[in-house]
Amino acid sequence: MSKTKEAVVSEGSAQERLDNYLRTVAHLGHVEISVNNFEKSLWFYTEVMGLVLTETDGDRAYLRAWQDFDHHTLVLKASDKSEVNRIGWRVSTKESLVLFEKQLKEMNIDFTWVEGGQKKALGDAIHFNSPSGLPIELYWEKELFVTNDPQLISKLPSHPSKFRSKGVSPRRFDHVNIMVNDVKKEQQWWTDLLGIHHRYYIQNEEDVRLGSWLSRTNIAHEVALMRNSNQNGAAFHHLAYYLDSPDELIRAANLMAENDIKIEWGPGKHGTSGAQFIYVIEPSGHRVEIWTGGFLIFSPDWEAIEWAPEIGQLGLEMWGSTPPESYFTYGVKIGE
Numbered sequence: 443m444s445k446t447k448e449a450v451v452s453e454g455s456a457q458e459r460l461d462n463y464l465r466t467v468a469h470l471g472h473v474e475i476s477v478n479n480f481e482k483s484l485w486f487y488t489e490v491m492g493l494v495l496t497e498t499d500g501d502r503a504y505l506r507a508w509q510d511f512d513h514h515t516l517v518l519k520a521s522d523k524s525e526v527n528r529i530g531w532r533v534s535t536k537e538s539l540v541l542f543e544k545q546l547k548e549m550n551i552d553f554t555w556v557e558g559g560q561k562k563a564l565g566d567a568i569h570f571n572s573p574s575g576l577p578i579e580l581y582w583e584k585e586l587f588v589t590n591d592p593q594l595i596s597k598l599p600s601h602p603s604k605f606r607s608k609g610v611s612p613r614r615f616d617h618v619n620i621m622v623n624d625v626k627k628e629q630q631w632w633t634d635l636l637g638i639h640h641r642y643y644i645q646n647e648e649d650v651r652l653g654s655w656l657s658r659t660n661i662a663h664e665v666a667l668m669r670n671s672n673q674n675g676a677a678f679h680h681l682a683y684y685l686d687s688p689d690e691l692i693r694a695a696n697l698m699a700e701n702d703i704k705i706e707w708g709p710g711k712h713g714t715s716g717a718q719f720i721y722v723i724e725p726s727g728h729r730v731e732i733w734t735g736g737f738l739i740f741s742p743d744w745e746a747i748e749w750a751p752e753i754g755q756l757g758l759e760m761w762g763s764t765p766p767e768s769y770f771t772y773g774v775k776i777g778e
């Protein structure tokens with residue numbers, strides 16, 4: 443024990459400590475991407491991935507996995523460019539948005555308050571950029587998924603819609619991965635401002651941070667930051683959906699091959715998270731990870747695990763496969 447009880451309880455005022463506790467995100471909620479081949483991407487996500495199409499509205503499609511409770515976890519926007527447009531995080535309490543607004547003002551970070559109802563299924567939201575220019579959205583209210591479709595209604599109250607053996611049919615949305623020039627700087631900002639815990643990281647021989655993995659919930663990571671080996675700014679590396687078992691992962695790989703979807707890497711297993719994975723490139727050029735396994739974190743005072751250079755290769759892939767060069771260099775641009 444490093445501190446006395448008296449020392450611990452006297453750190454900051456009660457109000458400051460309460461504000462710090464409330465001014466956090468709760469979990470990753472969704473990602474919005476532009477796709478330059480809307481029809482083909484919508485076919486991929488609904489027919490090959492087997493996501494549920496909640497609705498389309500104008501140039502947008504709103505999708506979710508069968509056990510995602512919210513209205514959507516993925517938004518596709520028809521565009522002439524494939525980009526990432528926004529990464530949405532639910533905040534911890536209804537008071538959190540106002541506390542974040544106050545904090546952003548104090549830090550002189552530009553932000554936009556978006557009134558509830560302006561975006562499909564969302565209440566009030568705050569939009570701002572991370573130091574690398576990643577477009578972040580914080581919100582408290584989001585509609586849940588409800589359906590009258592007899593093909594989707596589950597008898598089980600714990601299932602927002604029933605499991606359909608259509609396409610890959612992942613259980614849930616899991617994480618996003620972003621390439622940035624300076625992983626350490628970006629990670630510290632996400633942890634300090636948003637309260638997203640640093641879980642593990644990889645250093646190279648020159649002691650440069652190659653990757654950091656962060657989460658607010660007990661999954662191993664909700665956002666991963668990877669060093670952009672091009673050093674040309676931020677880029678969106680992939681979005682990921684979670685499967686229950688390795689046999690479903692092999693089935694997913696077969697479905698990709700049968701449907702002419704490029705498997706960029708895998709099946710393989712990351713030593714860091716224990717994730718068994720495949721990475722595919724969907725018709726508009728976004729990289730999608732489908733994965734299973736992994737470990738959970740329950741400790742409230744978790745200290746980030748360092749993967750030193752001599753063990754880094756095992757962290758990247760523990761069965762012996764080597765990622766293609768594109769894995770370290772290719773991502774889509776950050777959009778508006």
Ligand SMILES: [Fe+2]
Binds near residue numbers: 618619
């Ligand atoms: Fe990933």
